[in-house]
Amino acid sequence: MLSVLVTDFLQFVVMSAGLLIVSVLILKNIGWDAVVAAVQKHHGEGGFNPIANPALGWPFIINQFVANAAAALTWQAVIVRILSAKDSQTSQRIYTRTSFFFVCRFLLPGIWGIAALATLSWMPLKQLTENERAVIPAAVQAKIAHSAVGAPLADLCAEELDALPSDALEKLGDASLLAMPQFLGTLLPVGLMGLLIAAMLAADMSTNSSYMLSWGSVIYNDILSPFRRTAWPDKRAILWNRCIVALIGLYLLFFGLFYHIEGNVWSYLLLTGSIYLSSMSVLLIACCYWKPANNWGAIGAVLLGAAVPVAHLTLEKLPSTAAFAAAIGKDIAGIAAFVGAALGMIVGSLLKPKPPAA
Amino acid sequence: MTTFWLILTTAALLWYGSVTFYVAIKGAGDIRQMIARLKNRDHKD
Numbered sequence: 001m002l003s004v005l006v007t008d009f010l011q012f013v014v015m016s017a018g019l020l021i022v023s024v025l026i027l028k029n030i031g032w033d034a035v036v037a038a039v040q041k042h043h044g045e046g047g048f049n050p051i052a053n054p055a056l057g058w059p060f061i062i063n064q065f066v067a068n069a070a071a072a073l074t075w076q077a078v079i080v081r082i083l084s085a086k087d088s089q090t091s092q093r094i095y096t097r098t099s100f101f102f103v104c105r106f107l108l109p110g111i112w113g114i115a116a117l118a119t120l121s122w123m124p125l126k127q128l129t130e131n132e133r134a135v136i137p138a139a140v141q142a143k144i145a146h147s148a149v150g151a152p153l154a155d156l157c158a159e160e161l162d163a164l165p166s167d168a169l170e171k172l173g174d175a176s177l178l179a180m181p182q183f184l185g186t187l188l189p190v191g192l193m194g195l196l197i198a199a200m201l202a203a204d205m206s207t208n209s210s211y212m213l214s215w216g217s218v219i220y221n222d223i224l225s226p227f228r229r230t231a232w233p234d235k236r237a238i239l240w241n242r243c244i245v246a247l248i249g250l251y252l253l254f255f256g257l258f259y260h261i262e263g264n265v266w267s268y269l270l271l272t273g274s275i276y277l278s279s280m281s282v283l284l285i286a287c288c289y290w291k292p293a294n295n296w297g298a299i300g301a302v303l304l305g306a307a308v309p310v311a312h313l314t315l316e317k318l319p320s321t322a323a324f325a326a327a328i329g330k331d332i333a334g335i336a337a338f339v340g341a342a343l344g345m346i347v348g349s350l351l352k353p354k355p356p357a358a
Numbered sequence: 359m360t361t362f363w364l365i366l367t368t369a370a371l372l373w374y375g376s377v378t379f380y381v382a383i384k385g386a387g388d389i390r391q392m393i394a395r396l397k398n399r400d401h402k403d
Contacts (some may be wrong), residue, residue, distance in 0.1 A: 016378035
């Protein structure tokens with residue numbers, strides 16, 4: 001327990017120091033004006049104001065608000081801290097005093113990305129070797145060169161996309177993902193690069209250990225409970241928990257290596273997260289504040305809350321329905337997951353026959 | 359709109375810096391105290 005406490009403390013200090021030093025260094029070397037000019041050049045007013053951005057708009061804002069509020073309420077890695085507080089007043093203080101952290105965690109790495117755009121500009125063709133560029137027709141290269149930031153293939157028609165070699169397609173698709181590491185590699189001196197990597201590893205270890213322990217305890221205590229008619233001895237329980245954590249680690253490894261994410265990574269994470277977040281947040285709120293809530297409603301919320309995101313992710317993967325899924329967008333699908341979960345709770349709860357009065 | 363982002367970025371840097379400094383100093387003291395308490399308890403046992 002002591003080692004976990006000390007490790008978590010050191011991870012926080014190293015991670016925060018790395019985040020702060022790199023942010024200050026970026027603003028000092030690149031300058032605020034250059035950061036603003038890069039956003040203005042590539043995104044116009046929509047880069048500063050999501051409502052003015054046709055790719056974002058109100059669906060984006062509502063989805064961010066709903067999904068992040070649900071995450072603060074029900075995400076295991078967050079509530080494990082709340083539930084381990086000594087009383088409800090301490091829990092409330094944890095919420096209020098750490099809330100601005102979310103702004104910092106979203107904003108500062110965003111500044112790094114913009115600084116990368118300001119320094120490297122948007123040149124996706126640079127990701128390709130000369131040989132790879134040589135086989136791409138000049139007209140297609142011109143379309144890729146003049147594409148919007150983060151969407152190098154958006155202006156190409158189906159025939160042009162089919163004609164691109166698969167290696168080139170993959171590299172172009174990752175062009176915006178690689179910009180920030182490339183930029184940091186050129187900006188940071190050797191010692192500071194080590195500190196930043198230590199900070200990122202610290203953040204990664206801290207996050208993954210929280211996830212693995214919280215998921216492991218949920219699987220052992222809730223999902224496996226029907227198979228444990230009598231309490232298992234400690235030795236057996238620890239062995240099972242270790243096996244579950246190892247299996248989760250293997251799953252994360254294979255998912256990270258082999259699953260290809262379509263489009264914006266953050267939107268993807270929010271949509272997959274809403275499979276869980278939509279039903280759990282609706283369940284929590286309904287069970288606390290809505291008297292008619294019952295187990296039929298809970299089942300309805302879990303099923304409908306999961307059905308919408310799973311349906312959207314499946315439609316995205318099927319060639320015949322990919323365009324339809326893209327037209328709906330991940331933000332609308334995310335909002336629909338929460339609406340579906342709420343509907344499932346209301347309809348399910350109202351459908352359950354009331355027990356006869358005694 | 360850019361003024362809003364400038365104020366928010368400055369606030370984020372100041373707030374994050376203050377919290378990091380506070381947690382680093384206070385946390386190190388707390389951990390030192392806790393280790394001392396655990397040592398004392400071991401001696402008593």
